[in-house]
Amino acid sequence: MRTASIIFTVFKGHFKAWRRNKTTLFWTLAFPLLLMLLFGGLFSLQSDKMDLYIENNDMNQNNPSMASLRIIQLINQTDSFNIEDDEGNLEEQTRTIVIPKNFESRLEEGNSSIKLIMDESHQTFPRTSSLINGVINSMNVEKQGVEQPIVLIQEQISSNDISFIEFFVPGVVGIAIMSTGIFGTIGTNTKYRKNGVIKKLATTPLSKFEWIIGLVLYHMLIGIISTSVILIVAVLVFDINMILNPVIIILIISGALTFPGVGMIISTVVREEEEADAAGNVVTFPMLFLSGTFFPLETMPTFIQAFARILPLTYLNNGLREIMVYGNYQAALWNCSIVFVIGIIAIAIAMKVTKWTDL
C-alpha cells in the first residue's frame, strides 16, 4: 500500500514534468507525427492506380473475343487500374478479373458473368468492386434489351497486400515507444543524477525499485497517449482502417518495459548529459532502420534480417502490424511475448545495475 502510493507519486511527478516540458512533448508527440506525415505524404504522391490482373479465357483461335476486349477497354477507361496480363502467380495478385470462356456467346443469351477475385476485407475492395460494377453497368447499357447480361461474381481470397502507409503507421508507433523509452530514461537519469535529485531521493524512504517502477509506468502511459495520437491522425489524414484491440495495449506495455529498461542500463555507463543523446543514438539508430519500420524485412539482405531478429523493435513493430493491419492475434501475441520477455530481462538488469547510493 505504502509502496503503491510512493510509486504513484513518482509516476505523477514524471507525467506532470512531461506535460509541461515542450521538448519532451515534441519528441513524444510531434516528432512521430511529423515522421508519419512526411513519409506517408511522400509515398502517397506515387500513382494511386491499383494493379489489376486480367485473365481472359474468352479466346477464338488465340484471339480475344470482341466483347472481352470491350470490357478490358472499359476497365482501362476508368483510369484507376494498372492492367497486367503477363503470366503471374494468381495467388500473389491482390485483385484479379477472370473473363470466362464463352463470355461473348453467353452475353447474347443474357446470362454472362465475370469474376473478381479479391479479399473483401482489403482496404481497396469497396473502390475496386464499385469501379468494376460501373464497368459492367455501362456494358449492360450498351447491350440494351437484354436483361442483366453480365453479373459480377466475387471470389474471396485472403490477401497480404497493404499500402505503404498501412505498413508504416505501426512502425511509427514502434519508433515513438522506442525513442521515448530510450532517450527519455537516459535523459531523466543522467540529468537527475548530475543535478543531485537522485542523491536527494536516496536520502528519503524511496527505494530504487519504486523509482524504476514509477518510471516504467509513466512510459506506459505516454506510450498509450502517443499511440492514440498517432492512430487518430493516421486515420484522419490517410483514411486508413486500423484494427483496434487490447493486444495493442499489451504491446505498448511490453515496449515500455523493454526500452526504458535499455535506457536505464545505458544511463549507468553514461556520465554526462552531453553523452546521453549520443549513447541513445547509437542504440536507436540501427533499430530505426533495421527493424522493419520503413521497409519490410523480407526485402532486406539475409544478414540484415538475421541481425534484425536480435532487435526488440523488430518484434514490437511486427506485433503492432500483425494486430493493427492484419488482425492476426496469434502472431501479435507471439511477438508481444518476445518483447515482454526482453522487457522483463531489461528491467531486471536495470534494477541490478542502477546505482542509488555510492554514486
Add this chain to the structure above:
Amino acid sequence: MINNIVINIEGLTKTYDKFTAVDEISFTVNEGEVFALLGPNGAGKTTTVEIIECLKTPDKGKVEIFGIDLKDKKKQNDVKRKIGVMPQNFNAFDWLTVKENLEYFKDLYSSKISTDELINRVGLGEKMNSMYKTLSGGTKQRVGIAISLINEPELLFLDEPTAGLDPQARRETWNLIRKLKEQGKTIFLTTHYMEEAQELSDRILIIIEGKIVAGGSPNELIENYGGNKSVILKNCNKKILEDRGIKYETGMENQIQIIFDNNEQLFNILSAVTDDPNVEIEIKKPNLDEAFLNLTGRRINAEGLAK
C-alpha cells in the same frame, strides 16, 4: 551524558580507488547543537556527511546515529526517516512548482505535515506556485531546506547551504538556520565560509585533507589558533617606537605591526604615536579566519599536527 549524543563517529575512513578522502576521523554531535564541519574544497566534508546520511558506504570505522549502527543496512531506513538532508548543490524537480515539490517529498515519507504552513515557515509564500526551474539560487536553497524539513526530522544535514549566494540571501538563510536551532533541531552544517561557521555554530570541527585538524567552540578555536592581537600602524616614525623600546615588524608598504597581549601594552603603543596626526591606526583581533589560516598554512599545520 551518553543519551544526548545523536551522532557518534569512530575511526571513519573512506577511500576512492587509492585516494583517501576521509582518514580515520572520530567525533560526536550532541543533541540540539549546530555543529559545523569546516574545511577547504576537497577536504572530505561531503564524503563524511554523505556516509552519515547513508548515501555512501565507508571503508572502515563506526557510524552511529540515534544509537543505530549504520552497518545494519536494514536499520538505515529507520535512520532515513529521522533525518533531513540538503545535499550539496541541491536541486529539486525543475518542472514542478515549489508546492508540488514539497508535496512530492511529503508523499515519499507519508508525512502528515502541512506544506502550506511549512512554506510560510521558511518564507516561500510568494513563490509557492512558481516552477522550481525559474527560481533564484537563494530561493532554490530555501526550497531545499524546506524539503529537508518535510518529515519533521530531529537532525538536519545542510551541506554548504549558502554556497554561491549573495550576502543578502546568505543572511536570510542564516536567520532561518538560527530559527531551526531555536526550535530544538540538531543541525549538522558543512561549510568553507569561516564567517558562517563562526556565526552559526556551537561547535566547529576543522577538516583538511580528510583529517581533523582542530575542534571546539568558535571562541576556543580563536583563542587557541587565532594568533596574537596586534596594532597596525601606517605612516609612523619608527624612531618614536624605538625610543620607547617597542618591538615591531615592518610589513609591506611601510606598515608596522606590533603584537600585544594586554591593554597596558596597547596603551603604551597608542600613547607613543598619539602626537602624530598622520599615523593611521588599526587594531587587529584574532578571528576564526586567522585561526583557520594558521591551521591550514603549511608551517602551523605541521606544528599543529605534531602536537
